[in-house]
Amino acid sequence: MALDGKVAVVTGGAQGLGRGFAEVLLKKGAKVSLFDVGEETGNATKGAFEKEFGPDQILFCVCDVTSEKQLKDAFQRTVQKFSGIDIVCNNAGISNERDWEKTVAINLCGVIRGTYLALDHMKKENGGRGGVIINISSMAGLGPLPASPVYTATKHGVVGFSRAMAMASDAAGYGVRINTMCPIYVRTALLSTAGSEECAGEFYRIKHVNRKLMEFGVLEVSDVVKAFDNLVLDESQNGAAVIVKMGGFDYVKFPTAEDLLGSNAP
Ligand SMILES: NC(=O)c1ccc[n+]([C@@H]2O[C@H](COP(=O)([O-])OP(=O)(O)OC[C@H]3O[C@@H](n4cnc5c(N)ncnc54)[C@H](O)[C@@H]3O)[C@@H](O)[C@H]2O)c1
Numbered sequence: 001m002a003l004d005g006k007v008a009v010v011t012g013g014a015q016g017l018g019r020g021f022a023e024v025l026l027k028k029g030a031k032v033s034l035f036d037v038g039e040e041t042g043n044a045t046k047g048a049f050e051k052e053f054g055p056d057q058i059l060f061c062v063c064d065v066t067s068e069k070q071l072k073d074a075f076q077r078t079v080q081k082f083s084g085i086d087i088v089c090n091n092a093g094i095s096n097e098r099d100w101e102k103t104v105a106i107n108l109c110g111v112i113r114g115t116y117l118a119l120d121h122m123k124k125e126n127g128g129r130g131g132v133i134i135n136i137s138s139m140a141g142l143g144p145l146p147a148s149p150v151y152t153a154t155k156h157g158v159v160g161f162s163r164a165m166a167m168a169s170d171a172a173g174y175g176v177r178i179n180t181m182c183p184i185y186v187r188t189a190l191l192s193t194a195g196s197e198e199c200a201g202e203f204y205r206i207k208h209v210n211r212k213l214m215e216f217g218v219l220e221v222s223d224v225v226k227a228f229d230n231l232v233l234d235e236s237q238n239g240a241a242v243i244v245k246m247g248g249f250d251y252v253k254f255p256t257a258e259d260l261l262g263s264n265a266p
């Protein structure tokens with residue numbers, strides 16, 4: 001997929017990974033709509049991007065992905081400004097075990113809602129152009145992060161939902177690929193606050209377990225952006241989960257029905 005002239009949405013695009021994804025899309029000629037609850041950071045990012053890429057390439061919508069209305073309105077504003085949508089990255093996420101329902105609402109419900117609304121605009125049966133949706137999970141979507149059980153659940157949920165929706169999209173002929181990214185730790189604001197008592201709640205006391213897992217290494221945003229760019233462009237991938245780790249990225253191999261059911265597999 002060539003990116004020049006394409007229209008992209010990035011949730012949680014004001015900072016961190018989302019900002020990095022938006023920047024690479026803009027560099028390659030796409031128009032980008034940032035959805036973020038952080039008004040000040042979002043406006044600052046929009047201003048910086050306007051300086052570099054010009055005023056017509058970027059839109060910022062103040063939007064909380066837990067609100068159906070705000071998310072619907074933000075998609076509508078994007079379509080009105082740019083005409084259609086080709087790429088959606090559901091990236092907004094938090095790590096808060098104390099307010100675990102908020103973590104579920106943003107990390108899982110926000111991704112589900114963002115995927116359904118994206119499909120409304122992108123699927124061919126509605127007159128859309130097709131395209132690609134990339135949902136941001138984590139390595140905690142593939143294995144357990146003991147001090148963050150609800151975060152782990154939401155990220156496993158993102159992988160399962162995206163894989164099922166990818167098959168549904170293919171079967172229904174939507175023309176939309178749906179893939180997931182699962183990075184190890186990345187140096188962003190989320191990582192620096194996640195282990196705090198405020199966020200980890202009662203699991204604060206066992207945060208040393210997360211520290212141990214940090215021996216996997218800590219990526220820079222640019223490492224994850226490279227894998228994102230590859231996944232957006234690779235039209236052969238649908239239902240894939242990409243693990244991003246020190247030294248590069250790989251496609252995750254999931255067990256087949258035969259692996260799971262043995263001789264009972266159909
Ligand atoms: N940093 C890591 O180690 C790491 C590793 C793997 C996956 N991830 C995932 O990557 C994604 C981005 O995380 P990050 O590290 O860049 O974090 P970050 O905190 O730097 O950025 C997250 C952005 O999401 C926005 N946001 C939060 N709640 C929102 C809401 N309700 N509606 C809209 N926007 C909202 C924030 O305002 C912020 O701009 C998350 O889904 C996170 O779980 C992060």
Ligand SMILES: CCCCC[C@H](O)/C=C/C=C\C/C=C\C/C=C\CCCC(=O)O
Binds near residue numbers: 148216
């Ligand atoms: C909540 C902390 C901040 C965000 C974390 C983030 O999304 C990244 C996590 C990266 C790696 C750790 C995640 C899961 C561990 C997976 C497998 C561990 C297997 C343990 C073992 O059996 O050895």
